[in-house]
Amino acid sequence: MKSRPRYGQYCPLSMATEILGTRWTLLLLRELLEGSTQFNDIARGVPLMSRSMLSQRLKDLEQVGLLSKEAEGPGKPTHYRLTEAGRSLGPIVRHVAEWGQEWIDTEPSLEDIDTDFLMWDVRRNLRLPDDLPARFVLHFCFPDGPKGKTDHWLVVEQGEIDVCYIDPGHEIDVHIEAGVQDFTRVWMGWLSLTKARDEGRLHVDGPPKFTRNIPAWLGLSSVSSISKRPDELLVLRTS
Incomplete structure (x- = not known):
């Protein structure tokens, strides 16, 4: 090596x-x-x-x-x-990720979020229901995102999920809008989706048959279920 x-x-x-x-x-x-x-x-x-x-x-x-x-x-x-x-090495890599989720102060990481990676992570964790139309389109809008990266589309077709950074021109089934940091907090399990919606920090539009079960099918990060330790115990901090 x-x-x-x-x-x-x-x-x-x-x-x-x-x-x-x-x-x-x-x-x-x-x-x-x-x-x-x-x-x-x-x-x-x-x-x-x-x-x-x-x-x-x-x-x-x-x-x-x-x-x-x-x-x-x-x-x-x-x-x-x-x-x-x-x-x-699978269990080892996962345990390292879980340790980071539990013990490291990750707030500094919210200052420079790569929305391309965020969408790629969302793509592979979606748990979509089986009764979707032949083509199902999710539109994510981050008004405060980097220039040229405010809009992303996930297109589900024939069992495949494609990430688009340019409008594919399809009819949108579900629209999700939030600040980049707020959506990342939801995605990582640091802020509940319900609370984010109630506080107006995340907006979801679309037919109720799709939007009412978003907490189930959005999937969230694979470590989102790991609770963060109290701030006073987070002695390790990223820079």
């Missing part, structure tokens, strides 16, 4: 840290564990990572035996899949 730190210890923790402690590695493992297998999909889960760095890190993971690369043939997409050793 290129530029891997060496700690010079026989301790298994030391050896594991040499592999897993490199920047971006845990986030790449998260994306692969979430089911992303193609380069572009993995990249959407780490939007601030350069494509050259992503390519190198995938090679590194393959080199150490956590990842295999499979090509279906000429002109076909390449798939990156975790090996048994890579899949066994």
Whole structure:
């Protein structure tokens, strides 16, 4: 693994840290564990990572035996899949995420939210009902979002969910509008959806058959059920 730190210890923790402690590695493992297998999909889960760095890190993971690369043939997409050793890291990656949700003061992270990643995270956690129309369109509007990133559309069609950053021109079934920080608080479980709606911080429009069950089908972040510790105990803070 290129530029891997060496700690010079026989301790298994030391050896594991040499592999897993490199920047971006845990986030790449998260994306692969979430089911992303193609380069572009993995990249959407780490939007601030350069494509050259992503390519190198995938090679590194393959080199150490956590990842295999499979090509279906000429002109076909390449798939990156975790090996048994890579899949066994699932509980570890989740426990690290749960620890961060419980113990770290995450308010500073709300100051610079990447809405592309937010929508990608929403996409993979949706728990939509089965009785949807042939095409179901969710429109998310963040009036205070970055320039060119205030509107996002999730289009559900034939069992696939596509994230669009340009209006696809379809009729909208459900419209959700909120400030970026407020929606992120809801998504992460730091603010209840009901409270956000009651306080006018989040607005939902659409037929009642879809909107009345939003807390169930929106899914929320995979760690949203983990309660945050009281502020006085959050001794670790992000910068």
